[in-house]
Amino acid sequence: MTHEDMHPYMIECAAEAARVARGVPAARLADPTHCPDWDVRALVNHWVLYTSYGLEHRARRTQLPEELTARDFTADADWAEVYAAQLDRAVALWADPAVWEGEVDLGMAKMPAAELASMIIKEMAVHGWDVATATGQEYRVSEGAARLVHDVVETHGALYRQYDGFADPVPVPEDAPVFDRALAASGRDPRLGTGALRSD
Numbered sequence: 001m002t003h004e005d006m007h008p009y010m011i012e013c014a015a016e017a018a019r020v021a022r023g024v025p026a027a028r029l030a031d032p033t034h035c036p037d038w039d040v041r042a043l044v045n046h047w048v049l050y051t052s053y054g055l056e057h058r059a060r061r062t063q064l065p066e067e068l069t070a071r072d073f074t075a076d077a078d079w080a081e082v083y084a085a086q087l088d089r090a091v092a093l094w095a096d097p098a099v100w101e102g103e104v105d106l107g108m109a110k111m112p113a114a115e116l117a118s119m120i121i122k123e124m125a126v127h128g129w130d131v132a133t134a135t136g137q138e139y140r141v142s143e144g145a146a147r148l149v150h151d152v153v154e155t156h157g158a159l160y161r162q163y164d165g166f167a168d169p170v171p172v173p174e175d176a177p178v179f180d181r182a183l184a185a186s187g188r189d190p191r192l193g194t195g196a197l198r199s200d
Contacts, residue, residue, distance in 0.1 A: 018084035
């Protein structure tokens with residue numbers, strides 16, 4: 001897929017991430033999640049770090065500062081609004097076609113920028129579903145974005161499992177919705193959450 005194909009899905013998934021973040025009650029930050037050893041606070045901090053600040057630094061070809069990797073974003077009462085604004089800044093950088101070209105240095109390896117961008121869109125969506133599920137919210141995604149996420153999960157599943165990012169696939173019917181199949185392929189049980197495909 002080209003950047004013209006993917007950037008609208010980045011915009012969509014960022015907007016849905018911001019919506020879900022705004023729906024996280026402060027009282028539920030200590031609740032458990034279906035992600036082993038992570039409560040809602042830990043899950044949200046990972047999600048915020050890599051899908052907004054990480055997205056910006058990948059566009060700029062800079063490393064994430066240590067200060068950000070150690071920060072508890074949820075310690076600020078307005079963290080969801082700050083996250084939404086940071087998402088907007090990061091997504092705007094990826095509107096430049098040149099940002100999608102070349103490679104991004106990840107430290108131990110390099111990756112084509114477009115491929116990395118698709119993986120961050122997957123992170124927005126899959127962790128957006130994780131957060132929504134843990135806090136009793138619905139997660140909404142378009143058919144096109146769901147297919148992109150499914151493709152990324154199928155392409156990079158072995159890599160994610162190597163680093164314990166995915167559990168073993170969960171069986172689902174072959175005619176299950178494409179986003180359910182993406183979640184299942186990433187080791188998540190789509191029956192835990194409430195997902196909906198958007199028609200727009």
